[in-house]
Amino acid sequence: MSAKFQIPNFATVEDVIEELKPGYPVYCLRPAELRRQASYFLDTFPGRVMYAVKCNPHLTVLQALYDAGIRHFDTASLAEIALVREHLPQADCYFMHPVKPRAAIMTAHKVYGVDHYVIDHEKELDKLIDVTGGGDGKVVLVRIVTPVHDAQYQLSDKFGIAAEDAPGLLRKVHDAHFQTGVAFHVGSQCRTPQAFVDGINTALDVIEAAAVPVHYLDVGGGFPALYEDDRPPALSAYFDAIEQAFDQSRLRRDCVLMCEPGRGLVASGCTLLTQIQLRKDDKLYINDGVYQSLSETLMGKMKLPARLINPGRSIVEECQDFTILGPTCDNLDILPAPFYLPVDADEGDWIEIGQTGAYSNSAATRFNGFFPETFVSVDAPPLLPQER
Numbered sequence: 001m002s003a004k005f006q007i008p009n010f011a012t013v014e015d016v017i018e019e020l021k022p023g024y025p026v027y028c029l030r031p032a033e034l035r036r037q038a039s040y041f042l043d044t045f046p047g048r049v050m051y052a053v054k055c056n057p058h059l060t061v062l063q064a065l066y067d068a069g070i071r072h073f074d075t076a077s078l079a080e081i082a083l084v085r086e087h088l089p090q091a092d093c094y095f096m097h098p099v100k101p102r103a104a105i106m107t108a109h110k111v112y113g114v115d116h117y118v119i120d121h122e123k124e125l126d127k128l129i130d131v132t133g134g135g136d137g138k139v140v141l142v143r144i145v146t147p148v149h150d151a152q153y154q155l156s157d158k159f160g161i162a163a164e165d166a167p168g169l170l171r172k173v174h175d176a177h178f179q180t181g182v183a184f185h186v187g188s189q190c191r192t193p194q195a196f197v198d199g200i201n202t203a204l205d206v207i208e209a210a211a212v213p214v215h216y217l218d219v220g221g222g223f224p225a226l227y228e229d230d231r232p233p234a235l236s237a238y239f240d241a242i243e244q245a246f247d248q249s250r251l252r253r254d255c256v257l258m259c260e261p262g263r264g265l266v267a268s269g270c271t272l273l274t275q276i277q278l279r280k281d282d283k284l285y286i287n288d289g290v291y292q293s294l295s296e297t298l299m300g301k302m303k304l305p306a307r308l309i310n311p312g313r314s315i316v317e318e319c320q321d322f323t324i325l326g327p328t329c330d331n332l333d334i335l336p337a338p339f340y341l342p343v344d345a346d347e348g349d350w351i352e353i354g355q356t357g358a359y360s361n362s363a364a365t366r367f368n369g370f371f372p373e374t375f376v377s378v379d380a381p382p383l384l385p386q387e388r
């Protein structure tokens, strides 16, 4: 396999419309923006950058990140590992799900040569030893719970061992002859750099108490993207805070610092082109919704930038709020926040929705027969929230 995976390329989103007149949603990927963001992380984050594949596993996304220099991929399932390894044979996969089926561990280990795993419970360690035979150059990171800060999703509700129980588990990992690491995730769309500082300090306490050598410190994902009403600090503020906390620790000399960005790396790398199917007063029924690409507008209350496009007519400038309704027959399928669009928006017009590179296609269901699966790449810059 050598031919690179290709999708149709267009100069602008207007060109996509002229060519396809799409009555179906179209993901307009921005490989240049993805490469730019990846380069920024690689140049500025003071350690190893791993991409969290669940955020957007499209091959064009993986390829753009790889082209920019990303070589490490945070994968949570055998399907993700296979996807990465078969398309990017030189890339490294890290199996970062704390709960793994035995067969998946076996295949990851034997077929794909995966040697980084995360756990948050002793029984998962037993499973790893059982299936892989233990130690022998492999790395096991212990995922810990860290102090809660302002983040849109709190992942510690589901995973992580309490800091007071973590030293014992870390010692067991060491005793089983694995290389050791500590990992955490401060929650997705984290709005305070201090969350990472507290996370690192919690990890340092755990490491101190465990009194075994630790080779990896993984600060996870959570780096924020920009949304309409959500302007967190710049990524550099997070990287500076992390660098400072890490540098002050004695780990600096012999420990690899890692991060696992998803959202903060790829959110801006795609826009979604949708079409209005019907207007009723101030309501616009469109062809994508919360069961497909826009689940985060409901689950995370994300407010996405949007603009109306129709190359076939002139659009007025005056705007108003419209309620946006998705295509399924379910009453949940209404976006919680309105879009501010030209007052003459109507059937057949298109709405481009920005910041849809993260958790859009990767979270879409086939509910009710609506499943967006058209991807193109576009040269024009992506649609970002306006400065204000």
Ligand SMILES: *Cc1c(COP(=O)(O)O)cnc(C)c1O
Pocket: 052, 054, 055, 074, 096, 185, 187, 188, 189, 220, 221, 222, 223, 260, 261, 262, 263, 264
């Ligand atoms: C989802 C996830 C990430 C990415 O999180 P973002 O908030 O999108 O950066 C990183 N690591 C793990 C283990 C995850 O589950």
